[in-house]
Amino acid sequence: MKKIALVLACLLAYMPLLAWAQGSTPAVAAAIEELVAANRILAAQGILPGYGHISIRHPQNPNRYFISRSLAPELVTAGDIVELDLDSVPVSSSTPRLYLERFIHGEIYKIRPDINAVVHNHTPTVISFGIGSTPLKPVFHMAAFFLDGIPIWDYRDFGTANGALVDTPARGAGLAEALADRPVVLMRNHGVTVVGSTVPMVVGRSITLELNAEIQSQALARGDEIVYLEQDEESPGSAFDRSWDLWLRQLEAAQDD
Ligand SMILES: [Zn+2]
Structure with a gap:
């Protein structure tokens, strides 16, 4: 038994080296660490409370990206991160259950080489601007990133059989097309997708967008x-x-x- 315990202890101690041997690099490890932190920060900030997700483009292979397996963001650890190609197909054959809406990420990375991080969330005040006629517009300086306006993607253009989810490559491509060169796309009756060149930027933009929506709503209500x-x-x-x-x-x- 002692021998088995010793072997197990050695295996655990050398796990990072094993990961390295399987193709991981310091850049990949840093990207995964940043992605895990972003999941937990966005959960703590109320942007990803149970549902929604964030991804990061592979730092050395622009045709792949990292995202958690299907899991509440607050619970995500490095061991939950999976690597997908831009068709949102897992690179590894032994993959756990994935987010249904992962196509949002892959299809945006395909057409936006300037983007390295994507957040999809369902924050309530932002959603309220995706159901009516009042446009969501910047009301304070930190929100200047969407000065050029926010397009609205309407799931009904793709049929209503699957509801409002972006759960097919075609819907993901349609959303990416609606986003075009903007930083944000609203999704009617559903949520929002935010993009950025870095993880801190996309996290900051996601938090600021909900804050802007709250301030604008208060002023409109008055x-x-x-x-x-x-x-x-x-x-x-x-x-x-x-x-x-x-x-x-x-x-x-x-x-x-
Ligand atoms: Zn969603």
Whole structure:
């Protein structure tokens, strides 16, 4: 028994080296670590409460991306991350259950080489702008990233048999086409998809979008005549690096508790 325990202890100790031998690299390990942190930060911020997902493009192979298996984002660990090609097909043959809406990610990476991270979420105040006629528009400087407007993708253009889910490659491609060169696409009666060149950027944009929707809704409810943000007022904080450092620190503190 002692021998078996010793062998197991050695295997566990050398797991990182085994992963390396299977094709992992420091860049991949760092990307996966960042993706795990982003899952937990977005859960803590109320952006991914049980449903929704975030992905990151493979740092060394632009034709692949990493995303969690089907799991609540707050529970995601490095062992839950799977590697998919841009058709959203798993690279490994032994793959657990995947998110039904993974096609959102693969189809956007296909047509947006400038994008390295994608978030899909169902935040309530943002959704409210995908069901009516009032456009979601930037009301404060941190929201300048969507000054050019937000398109709305309507699932009914693809038939209603599958409901509003983006659960086929065709629906994913349609959503990516609606997004075009923008940072955000609203999904009617469903949610929103946000993209960015980095993980901190897409996390910051997702949080800021819901905050903007709340502020705009409050002003609309008062019946105010709103002064929206005007062109060319993009904030120097638009990369969200400072916020990312804070969120990481808060995540570490929560894990230490
Ligand atoms: Zn969804």
